[in-house]
Structures are given as structure tokens and as C-alpha cells.
Amino acid sequence: MTVAVDTTLSVRDLQVRFATPRGPLDAVRGVSFDLRPGEVLGLVGESGSGKSVTLRALLRLHRPPTQVSGEVRWNGQNLLALPEARLRDVRGGQIGMIFQEPMTALNPVLTVGEQIGENLREHARLTGRAARERAAELLELVGIPAPAARLRDYPHQFSGGMRQRAMIAIALASQPRVLLADEPTTALDVTIQDQILRLLLRLRDQMGMSLILVTHDLGVVAQTCDRVAVMYAGKLVETAPVLDLFRSPKHAYTLGLLRSLPEGGDRRVPLQPIPGAPPNLLALGDACPFVPRCTYATLKCQVGEPPLEEVAPGRFSACVHHAELPRPEVRA
Numbered sequence: 001m002t003v004a005v006d007t008t009l010s011v012r013d014l015q016v017r018f019a020t021p022r023g024p025l026d027a028v029r030g031v032s033f034d035l036r037p038g039e040v041l042g043l044v045g046e047s048g049s050g051k052s053v054t055l056r057a058l059l060r061l062h063r064p065p066t067q068v069s070g071e072v073r074w075n076g077q078n079l080l081a082l083p084e085a086r087l088r089d090v091r092g093g094q095i096g097m098i099f100q101e102p103m104t105a106l107n108p109v110l111t112v113g114e115q116i117g118e119n120l121r122e123h124a125r126l127t128g129r130a131a132r133e134r135a136a137e138l139l140e141l142v143g144i145p146a147p148a149a150r151l152r153d154y155p156h157q158f159s160g161g162m163r164q165r166a167m168i169a170i171a172l173a174s175q176p177r178v179l180l181a182d183e184p185t186t187a188l189d190v191t192i193q194d195q196i197l198r199l200l201l202r203l204r205d206q207m208g209m210s211l212i213l214v215t216h217d218l219g220v221v222a223q224t225c226d227r228v229a230v231m232y233a234g235k236l237v238e239t240a241p242v243l244d245l246f247r248s249p250k251h252a253y254t255l256g257l258l259r260s261l262p263e264g265g266d267r268r269v270p271l272q273p274i275p276g277a278p279p280n281l282l283a284l285g286d287a288c289p290f291v292p293r294c295t296y297a298t299l300k301c302q303v304g305e306p307p308l309e310e311v312a313p314g315r316f317s318a319c320v321h322h323a324e325l326p327r328p329e330v331r332a
């Protein structure tokens with residue numbers, strides 16, 4: 001008998017509240033989206049917008065007193081309500097995660113081979129020689145030369161780019177259906193960044209997994225993603241297929257992000273940030289939180305925070321001026 005597995009990850013009204021000395025801080029304020037099988041979803045936004053906190057919440061990596069609510073539906077269950085023992089099968093198993101700085105995710109006292117082996121044992125029930133062979137295959141798959149020998153090396157014996165690949169190999173050992181990637185290439189130089197992104201896309205094609213890619217870099221989004229979710233002050237303010245977003249953004253914040261892209265998408269030129277600072281999450285008012293920085297803001301924008309609504313087929317925006325925004329002069 002085959003059991004149908006629903007591999008759409010459905011996030012509904014996700015909220016994350018931190019307890020801080022200055023009071024409760026709502027870092028994620030009602031985020032909802034679906035990640036379809038085989039899809040690459042880019043999660044973009046400035047520093048502090050809530051991208052990493054969102055990603056960690058999907059796998060329930062926050063600990064009390066941090067409060068997480070909403071639903072993360074996966075394979076017929078709500079991950080936010082699952083007993084810890086059952087969640088462990090999902091976390092690092094069906095859903096893998098890779099981080100910006102592999103040294104914080106890798107165990108410094110275990111060899112890379114041992115770390116891949118742990119995942120193979122726990123999630124793929126492979127041990128002994130079969131596990132060693134599979135581990136070498138995984139290192140080869142992520143483009144690490146002389147994989148059998150490198151299994152005996154510790155993380156500090158790898159260069160930055162190779163460490164990133166090793167972390168991906170560990171995450172892939174469980175054959176995840178979904179990979180959550182938090183700025184997986186930010187610390188790397190552009191050539192290695194391109195190689196790793198290409199690798200992730202190849203793995204998506206080969207293994208059919210879907211991917212959430214958190215990034216600051218719209219160049220990376222253009223190169224990699226099928227769909228984009230733009231985050232501002234703990235909310236999604238726009239979601240769209242990638243080309244549509246680049247051609248005709250439907251939120252003034254997205255337009256600002258695109259205008260801050262260097263001419264011709266040259267990533268060696270530093271980005272021009274949007275004037276003004278992101279809002280203080282401890283002191284949000286009732287208006288659209290982008291108002292103080294928005295050149296299109298009118299009185300309408302002061303009347304409550306606009307909800308994310310479908311404004312064209314497949315396009316969602318939380319901007320009351322979505323229909324009046326100009327096209328940015330960027331090449332997608």
C-alpha cells in the first residue's frame with residue numbers, strides 16, 4: 001500500500017514573541033504561506049525583518065519563554081503541536097536546515113564522516129559500510145574532492161566553502177523533502193556562492209526537494225528562486241513569482257529594494273540602502289510600518305496596517321498603493 005504524502009508545507013498565522021527586558025517583542029506577526037513540492041521560495045527583507053526567526057520557528061527551534069503560535073502543517077500534522085519525539089523525525093529528517101555560518105551548526109569534535117553517519121543512522125537507518133559509502137557519495141554530490149579521505153577530517157580542516165558543502169551533505173543525508181537555508185552563501189566569495197546555489201538547484205531537480213532560501217541578496221533571488229516572499233517588520237508584505245516581482249513590484253518597499261540594486265545587477269557594487277531605518281518592533285503603531293520611509297505614503301496608509309491580499313492572480317500585496325507603483329528600471 002502506498003500512503004500519499006502531502007509535501008506542501010503550509011504556514012498559517014505564524015507568530016513569534018520574544019520576552020525582552022523592554023517588554024514583549026513581536027518579531028513575526030502573522031506570517032502565512034505555502035511551499036509547494038519542488039519549489040524554491042526566496043524570503044527577502046532587510047536585517048531584522050524576521051526572516052531567520054521565521055525559519056527557526058518552522059522547526060520549533062525557539063525555546064520558552066519565546067512564544068510561537070500559528071500552524072505549520074506538514075504531512076497531515078501541525079509541527080507546532082507535535083510531541084518532541086515525533087518532531088525529531090521531521091527536524092533534520094524530512095525537513096533539513098542549513099545556516100549561514102557552518103561552524104555554529106557543525107560539531108567541532110566529530111569528523112564530517114561521523115556527522116553524516118549520525119544522520120544516516122537516525123533518518124535513513126544506514127550503518128557500517130553502507131553508511132560510509134553513502135557518506136562519501138554525499139560529499140561527492142556536493143562537490144568535495146577526494147570524498148572518502150575527507151570523511152575523516154574535522155570541520156576546522158575544511159575551507160569556508162568546503163565547510164558549507166559539508167554542512168549541506170550532512171543535511172542531505174536524511175533525504176529531506178524540504179531544505180531551509182538561512183543565508184547559505186552570504187559569507188562566501190561570489191564564485192563559490194554561485195557554485196553552491198547551482199548545487200542546491202541541481203539537488204532540487206534530482207531529489208525533488210523544495211527549498212526556502214533566506215537572503216539579503218536580490219541577485220541570488222533572481223538566479224535561484226521560483227517565488228519570492230518579501231518581509232518587513234515581521235510580516236510578509238508581498239509575495240509573487242520571481243519575474244513578476246522584478247518587473248512590477250506591488251509594494252512600495254519591494255520597489256525600494258529593487259531600486260537599491262546596483263545597475264545591471266553587478267553584485268560587486270555595494271547596495272544603496274532605502275533611506276531611513278527599519279521600525280522599532282517594540283513601538284509599532286497602527287499604520288503601515290513602512291510609512292516613515294515611503295515616498296508614496298498618503299493618509300490612506302495611516303488607517304490601520306493593510307493585510308496581505310491577492311491583487312492579481314498569484315500576486316499578494318499589503319500596499320494600498322500597489323496599483324500605482326511605477327516599474328523599476330532593473331534588469332531581472
Ligand SMILES: Nc1ncnc2c1ncn2[C@@H]1O[C@H](COP(=O)(O)OP(=O)(O)OP(=O)(O)O)[C@@H](O)[C@H]1O
Pocket residue numbers: 018019020025027045046047048049050051052053054216281
Ligand atoms: N533571541 C531573541 N531575543 C529578542 N529578540 C530577538 C531574538 N532573536 C531575534 N530577535 C529580534 O527579532 C527580529 C527579527 O530578527 P531576525 O534575525 O529574524 O531578522 P532577519 O530578517 O533574519 O535579519 P538578518 O538578515 O540580519 O539575519 C529582530 O528585531 C531581532 O533583534
